[in-house]
Amino acid sequence: MSTPRTRAIVSQDARPTLPHHIRIQFDPVRQAWAVLSPERVFWPNDVSLDILRLCDGRSTVAAITDRLAAEYDADAKDVAADVHDFLQEWTDKLLVKL
């Protein structure tokens, strides 16, 4: 496992994945999904959670966008922008790998 020494930029054909040290986990005490990372715990909302779950290293950003647009019955363009911004933010925090 080596850290990328250049910034990864989200593109439509990138295949995002969660690094080994980032875990999505259901917390029975709080009855909520948590994302565990080295120093922080995140409590993603439903949409963010759905994006993260689709980061399986096989699906492209375009495929993730299509899936979510279908599931949420939403405009693909809006979804694309949201997915892109979310993934770039999480990639910049090194919580998602491209």
Add this chain to the structure above:
Amino acid sequence: MSEPLLPPIGMLAELTHRCPLQCPYCSNPTELLKANRELDTQSWLDLFDQAADLGVLQVHLSGGEPTLRRDLEQMVAGLSARGVYTNLITAGVGIAEGRIRALAEAGLDHVQLSIQGARAATTERIGHYRGGHEKKLETARRVRVAGLPLTINAPIHRHNIEEVPEFIELALSLGAERLEIANVQYSGWALVNRDALMPDRASVERQIEVVAQAQERLRGIMNIDFVTPDYFATYPKPCMGGWARDAFMVAPDGTVLPCHAAHTIRTLTFERFGERSLADIWTNSPAFNAFRGTDWMQEPCRSCERREIDWGGCRCQAMAIAGDPAATDPACIKSPIHARMGMLVADAMAAAKAETAGNATAEPFVYRRITTVSEPAS
């Protein structure tokens, strides 16, 4: 209590006070506990189980040097089985070959390695340990080989503040995901050594600039967290995210505390795990309830719009500098004694001058060791 009591998220476990290093800013208490006062393996395992039941999601295994506990793998395995995220906070010297791999196999999630200087001579001088720097770099390599993510922790003070740019390059070359540029917090040994450790304002300002530029340049490459220097701040930090709000710590003998310096508030009594359950201590300990939420606040905090942002700052700093644990943290510009922070910096600068004028062979600070140095009264 006005707000409902939430379960804790994080726990800092100081497994031992033993450490091969002697950093003069160590956050451990000045009265260090010997090995015979440490909780045994089963007690720690029970405590971790209770912590997981209570809602703790992250445990930071610290010390002293936690790898001196031979049962560390067992603790990591126990926590991992409960789905708790484990972070090893180590000084990275004296760790036997194969140990990091064994910890990774036991389920360790992350390693935070402290490095005292970006230059070997600084690391050796501050930690008072010959050959320490090379050993730390070797530990960093082993962490990466074991496939674990790495944070480099750089505690910053007057004797290494000029090395901040080199720290950034060092952390990058070691493949760290994260670098903490952590200005020393003046409690524990650092309070004893405050005059010998405090940087000057110009260096602090240069450092802030360097870090901001590096954060921008390294976006998406390495995260740099900056722990601001309180004595030069306008507003205080939300110490521990608020007293007993979502985290706590446990001393080697099982004493449960809201933060690592809480014992300096002598009016409070802290309970030990074993005598009471963790849930009972978290919920009912009078010491935990003393500064929870905002009801305990005096003015100017009581009516301040930032009271749920920084929770009035650090109670132990209020104790150390204002002599009152319920006072506004003097780091805050609204504190009636905020000017005292500037005076303390000036005192330290005078000490620095005397230091360069005087005997150059003696170290200006007291090294951490098991002895009887008491924390200065305010």
